Amino acid sequence: DAKTTQPTSMDCAEGRAANLPCNHSTISGNEYVYWYRQIHSQGPQYIIHGLKNNETNEMASLIITEDRKSSTLILPHATLRDTAVYYCIVRVGGANSGYALNFGKGTSLLVTP
Amino acid sequence: NAGVTQTPKFQVLKTGQSMTLQCAQDMNHNSMYWYRQDPGMGLRLIYYSASEGTTDKGEVPNGYNVSRLNKREFSLRLESAAPSQTSVYFCASTFELGDTEAFFGQGTRLTVV
Numbered sequence: 143d144a145k146t147t148q149p150t151s152m153d154c155a156e157g158r159a160a161n162l163p164c165n166h167s168t169i170s171g172n173e174y175v176y177w178y179r180q181i182h183s184q185g186p187q188y189i190i191h192g193l194k195n196n197e198t199n200e201m202a203s204l205i206i207t208e209d210r211k212s213s214t215l216i217l218p219h220a221t222l223r224d225t226a227v228y229y230c231i232v233r234v235g236g237a238n239s240g241y242a243l244n245f246g247k248g249t250s251l252l253v254t255p
Numbered sequence: 256n257a258g259v260t261q262t263p264k265f266q267v268l269k270t271g272q273s274m275t276l277q278c279a280q281d282m283n284h285n286s287m288y289w290y291r292q293d294p295g296m297g298l299r300l301i302y303y304s305a306s307e308g309t310t311d312k313g314e315v316p317n318g319y320n321v322s323r324l325n326k327r328e329f330s331l332r333l334e335s336a337a338p339s340q341t342s343v344y345f346c347a348s349t350f351e352l353g354d355t356e357a358f359f360g361q362g363t364r365l366t367v368v
Binding site: 174176185191 | 259288295297298299300303313314345347355356357358359360361362
């Protein structure tokens with residue numbers, strides 16, 4: 143799996159967009175970018191994933207640069223409940239990816255009133 | 256729709272005691288996993304089960320055993336608990352092995368004294 147680099151922590155005001163960056167400069171052509179989050183005292187929660195096109199779902203948007211060396215997870219209107227640790231994971235999709243998810247240290251996002 | 260359910264949520268054991276952590280999923284997933292999460296270490300895979308009737312070791316299997324009782328249930332047993340096994344344990348499931356949209360339980364906080 144490609145190595146990822148994320149900032150240790152970020153702050154965001156409630157109602158504003160939270161933009162969480164992830165650097166994955168060694169990503170391979172068949173590796174996807176996945177995002178999970180972990181709210182305090184809960185299990186990790188899948189958010190979104192993408193290969194090279196930008197993706198959007200009900201939770202967030204994922205913007206992947208054209209060279210695929212970095213990406214940004216966007217929470218368009220952050221709420222206090224979005225305070226969590228956000229993990230960027232890069233790996234091959236499907237059964238060929240092995241079985242363990244490497245969560246790393248992630249970015250601790252604090253949404254403030 | 257319960258998703259992945261773990262029991263118990265909290266447990267304190269004395270060194271040398273045994274216990275079984277229970278996990279059940281109601282999403283008709285084929286694959287299930289047990290992870291442990293320690294401060295500064297991220298999630299580490301203990302054991303996984305690709306499908307009913309099969310189990311395999313993950314990254315940190317020593318001191319643990321597992322049973323895939325049926326398609327829904329995957330239990331983790333500590334035969335002789337040690338303080339080093341103090342951790343938060345998460346069960347997860349995916350439709351197929353290696354699928355990256357994993358669903359996690361709420362965790363079991365285990366303290367071994």
